[in-house]
Amino acid sequence: QVQLVESGGGLVKPGGSLRLSCAASGFTFSDDYMSWIRQAPGKGLEWISYISSSGNTIFYADSVKGRFTISRDNAKNSLYLQMNSLRAEDTALYYCVRRSSSWTLYWGQGTLVTVSS
């Protein structure tokens, strides 16, 4: 079955950087769009970024544009999110999400990022 396992979260100081990874299995990774979606504590879902199956098409939410970079390695079935210039408002649970050929999203368990001094 579909498995998405995020890693790389943790505590970081404001202005710092962090790189999240997502290991995918149970489907043909290179066929599907992938995305990062986050959820601040007690808040709703916020889409951050998506990347096309080939990696040629990438979009970001305004809240992270210029600070975050999404990438993928289809040979390693892995998705990444490089997060720079982190702010307190970036504190959230970050989900790795697969978008199947239909508009069905599959979600990982999330990795927690805490930005605090």
Place this chain on the structure above:
Amino acid sequence: FMLTQPHSVSESPGKTVTISCTRSSGNIASNYVQWYQQRPGSSPTTMIYEDNQRASGVPDRFSGSIDTSSNSASLTISGLKTEDEADYYCQSYDSLWVFGGGTKLTVL
């Protein structure tokens, strides 16, 4: 554009509830609408995709629809069960993906 949902709804077991999702600009029919359920402490799961298609394993008590006259989408849950108590999010897109703010469903 934005998607606006009611903050909360409540209904009794066995009844029917409808959660709305209104698109602020652009035609609701131009891009598919999806619905996700999130129970406390769990990741979201897809309930409805492409406006009205039930995801695998979702009971037929759940249905989705769109209404172009009100530029909104709706999630309807019939025969409410206590296990349906959760947060529900609508989602659509243009070049960017957009989520509604979420609706807390209480089944009491």
